[in-house]
Amino acid sequence: MVERIAVLSDTHGVEPCVRAVLAEPEVQAADLVVVTGDLAAGPQPTQVLDALVALGERGVLVRGNADRDLVTIARGGTPPGGTPAVDWLAAGQLPSSYVELLGGLPHPVVLELAGLGAVMCCHGSPRDDDEVVLVDTRPARWAEVLADVPDEVRVVCCGHTHMPSVRLVDRRWVVNSGSVGMPYGSTGIPWVLLDAKGVQLRSTAIDARAVAAQVIADSAFPGVAAWVEEYVLNPPSDVDAVLAFAGRDGRPADWNAG
Numbered sequence: 143m144v145e146r147i148a149v150l151s152d153t154h155g156v157e158p159c160v161r162a163v164l165a166e167p168e169v170q171a172a173d174l175v176v177v178t179g180d181l182a183a184g185p186q187p188t189q190v191l192d193a194l195v196a197l198g199e200r201g202v203l204v205r206g207n208a209d210r211d212l213v214t215i216a217r218g219g220t221p222p223g224g225t226p227a228v229d230w231l232a233a234g235q236l237p238s239s240y241v242e243l244l245g246g247l248p249h250p251v252v253l254e255l256a257g258l259g260a261v262m263c264c265h266g267s268p269r270d271d272d273e274v275v276l277v278d279t280r281p282a283r284w285a286e287v288l289a290d291v292p293d294e295v296r297v298v299c300c301g302h303t304h305m306p307s308v309r310l311v312d313r314r315w316v317v318n319s320g321s322v323g324m325p326y327g328s329t330g331i332p333w334v335l336l337d338a339k340g341v342q343l344r345s346t347a348i349d350a351r352a353v354a355a356q357v358i359a360d361s362a363f364p365g366v367a368a369w370v371e372e373y374v375l376n377p378p379s380d381v382d383a384v385l386a387f388a389g390r391d392g393r394p395a396d397w398n399a400g
Contacts, residue, residue, distance in 0.1 A: 143254045144173035147261065149334040151301030152206070153177060153194070154323030155184025155232055156374070157360070158353040159331050160193050163322055163346045168335055172200070174253065178301040179206020179265030182244065184323050185361035185369055187212075187232035191240050205247035206265040206301065207272040212236065213245040231363050252295065257338025260295040266302040274390035275300070277307035277318070283392045284311045297336065303387055305380050306332040308341050317341050324373045327380025350374055 148169040153160050163169060175197050182191055194201055208229060211221040215233035236244075249271050250264035266273035267287045275287055288311060291298065297315045306320030306328050320332030330345035354370040363369065378386075388397065 143256050145256045145337060146172045146174075147253065147255055147336040148172040148175045149178065149263070149299050149317070149319045149336060150175065150322050151178040151265075151299075151319045151333075152180040152304055152321035152323055153182075153184075153190050154180055154208075154321065154373075155182050155187040155190050155228075156323035156353070156357060157186040157189040157193065158356050159322050159346075159348060160190050162348055163331055163333050164193060164197075166333075166344070166346055168344065169333070172335070174202055175200055176202040176204065176251070176253070176263050176299070178204045178263050178299055178319065179247075179249070179271060180208040180301065180321075180323075181206065182236065182240070183208035183212055183229045183232045185228070185231075185357050185363045185366050187235055188237070188240065189360070190323075191236075191243070195243070202251060202253070202263070203243075203247055204251050204263050204265060205244070205249040205271055209244045209247055210271065213241055216241040217245075228363065228365075228369065235362075255297075255336055255338075258297060258336060258340070260292070261297045261299060261336060262291060262295045263299045265300060267300060268298060272302070274303060274387050275316075276303060276384060276387060276391055277305070277309050278384070279391045280393060281311070284316070288312075288314065288316075297341065299334065299336075303383065305383055306334075306343055308343060315341055319343075324377065326378045326383040 212233045265271040299317045304321035304326040319334040335342040354374045
């Protein structure tokens with residue numbers, strides 16, 4: 143049983159942001175560093191996987207929907223519904239060893255944390271790495287999403303929507319650590335620390351212009367300048383993201399009318 147877990151998510155192939163969070167003293171002191179999916183799909187896929195693999199046994203990597211898509215593409219398939227160009231690029235750049243790594247990632251993962259109990263780590267939701275649930279998703283939908291989660295799991299850590307949040311769902315904590323590589327609506331780079339004291343949202347300050355310049359200089363992605371403009375220099379707000387994602391969490395189409 144471990145005493146401290148640092149939770150990151152959605153690193154999306156942005157090495158400077160990953161390195162910045164991994165350099166945090168509390169992350170370095172954590173017994174485990176969990177990354178809840180979408181590791182490589184972005185402008186610096188191999189560099190980010192290098193950094194995460196270097197964590198060794200301290201690193202717990204969970205499958206995300208983009209990781210699954212990258213493996214499908216790398217093995218000659220086509221993911222349902224198509225894949226963004228950045229995913230195609232990342233899949234083409236990954237060495238076979240990293241394709242195999244991504245192909246073997248588990249989802250979900252359950253860990254035991256001293257003083258807090260069982261913690262389930264997933265990407266979209268415990269039952270589906272591509273499912274969208276939000277901080278304001280209605281209780282009935284949350285009940286469906288968590289129906290098969292064992293009672294002893296009192297904390298569920300997820301990612302996918304890139305917005306950090308913590309909420310109670312029928313006496314169970316649900317945590318989204320936000321996105322390291324493509325943060326929406328947050329100041330700095332969001333992540334979470336779990337220990338006996340509970341759930342603690344954290345943020346790592348970055349120089350966005352310096353990160354953008356480094357990514358552009360280091361990435362062969364043809365659209366990298368536009369990519370960093372949209373996701374590093376001027377990322378979407380949390381309101382923009384909620385409005386974009388809301389139609390996928392089962393709420394009525396007119397939920398925001400008036």
